[in-house]
Amino acid sequence: MPESLEDLLCDLAPQVLGALVRRHGQFDACEDAVQEALLAAAVQWPDRGVPDRPRSWLHTVATRALVDHWRADGARRRREVTAALDPTTEPPPHPDDTLAVLFLCCHPALSPPSQLALTLRAVGGLTTAQVARAFLTPEATMAQRISRAKQRIRDDGGRFDRPARLPVVLHVLYLMFNEGYTDLERTDLATEAVRLARLLHRLLPADGEVAGLLALMLLTDARRTARAEPDGSLIPLADQDRSRWDRVAIAEGQALLAAVLGATPIGQYQIQAAIAALHDEAVTAADTDWPQILALYDVLGRVAPGPLVTLSRAVAVAMVHGPAAALAELGTLDADGRLAHTHRLEAVRAHLLEQAGRHEAARACYLRAARMTASLPEQRYLTRRAARLSNSGVGR
Known part of the structure; x- marks a missing residue:
């Protein structure tokens, strides 16, 4: 078609x-x-x-x-x-119809995976088979998940407090985008998240966090074509060819952000978009305004505290105060069970240990992180980083 x-x-x-x-x-x-x-x-x-x-x-x-x-x-x-x-x-066209469906799919009683699956099916127009492929899940399993989600909405009678549910809708779109952006084999999810965020912004143009989320997506997705080698190997942000970044998307994201910063209550998506904008504005990696990024992470930590914010902030701390200071902050996350099933903590730790010259410990963390991720591009990147340390004479 x-x-x-x-x-x-x-x-x-x-x-x-x-x-x-x-x-x-x-x-x-x-x-x-x-x-x-x-x-x-x-x-x-x-x-x-x-x-x-x-x-x-x-x-x-x-x-x-x-x-x-x-x-x-x-x-x-x-x-x-x-x-x-x-x-x-036939009811006449109603500008609120799509928004109502999006809010229905994001029933707060549903789990985040169910909210995301139902949104892709009902609002994104994907078939159950397509949603299942996006989640790497058998179609029968996904059909049951979607069926249970719809049953829950039916039992609830479709009643909801829209202002209270908007944060859930934004979170679902944020998760959808991150899934598609992180996994190079699932870019359709990121594309669909941007489309839905545009729709939501068109329907709620005065909401600062809606604009902030769309700006964040555009500013981040602008780097997509520079994120990987032809063989699918990931390229770190500092090593990317910035001439390949989508300047049109960056300009649109910057304009969205400029229109809401200071004009609406500050929120986590506006702050994250501001961080992304600082990365995108830097002509080279060396030009990145890391002190300002660290200051924004401090604000983000107060607005939306969480282990992933602490993890990202540690990278900024390393760039401003050195890897030793960042590793000390990273140690506060070791007991946080929310990071037990993700490779990100070990991957960031490995990066900081390498910066600190502790190559043997860094190599071990890279390998441990590689074993924890199901993403093949991530695995290849992490194992190559470990191999590079081995080839440089570590452990000899």
Whole structure:
């Protein structure tokens, strides 16, 4: 299917789903009906052409799927079926439909993986098989996860306090982007996160953290093409060819950030975007304003404290005060169970030990980190760093 057609279906799917949910309720049944309509469109439109009113076409097909479901389920909901069969009853486009679906998918009672999976399915327009591939999970397992998530939303009745749920929505999009950006084989997740963040910003243009998150994504994703060698090996930020960075995306991210800093309450995504902007503005790695980055991490630690913030701050501490000071701060994370299943602590420790000239200890940490990550590019990078220390005479 042509990319433009895929984009059209991705844009229309949450609009149609939102309209159905707003009219009929029953998120799970409506979502299944929309998926049937998308499948029909993917099969028919390439041969027959896109209808003059594609949203109306999808809405009609999805409504018929709902009717079939209700008929198969018995004689209940006769009034709804009668109304649904009337072709003049299609709800008009509603600018809030997609946003409502996104918020529904981010029910706070759902686990983060379930929120993310349901968002990709219902708002991103991905099939269950595509979501399963993105998560490296069997399709049957993902189908069960999505089914349970929809059941939970149905049991809740779709009620929610939108302002209270916005932080959950932002967190889900943040996780989606990080998954896609970190794993070079899952870049579609990062692309989808940027698309959804743009949508959210269009619907909530005055929210500083929404703009901050979109700016963070753009400023970070701008470095994507410089992050890896042709064989997939990762290239550290300091060693990247900055001429390959996407200057258009950087300019857009900077403009978004400039528009909200000082004009809206400060939040974690605005601060992270400001850090990313300082990296992007540096002509060379040596030009990076590390004292300002460290100051921003200090603010971030007060606004959104957590082990990953401490971990990232340690790198800035090393650049400003030296690796010994950074290693001392890193020691505070050894007992934090939240980092027990990630390689990042050992990888940062290895980097700092190497900077400090403790090559044998650094090599051991690199190898330990390589064993802890499931990402092949990360494994290759970490093992090569360890091998480089070995080849330089460490341990001889």
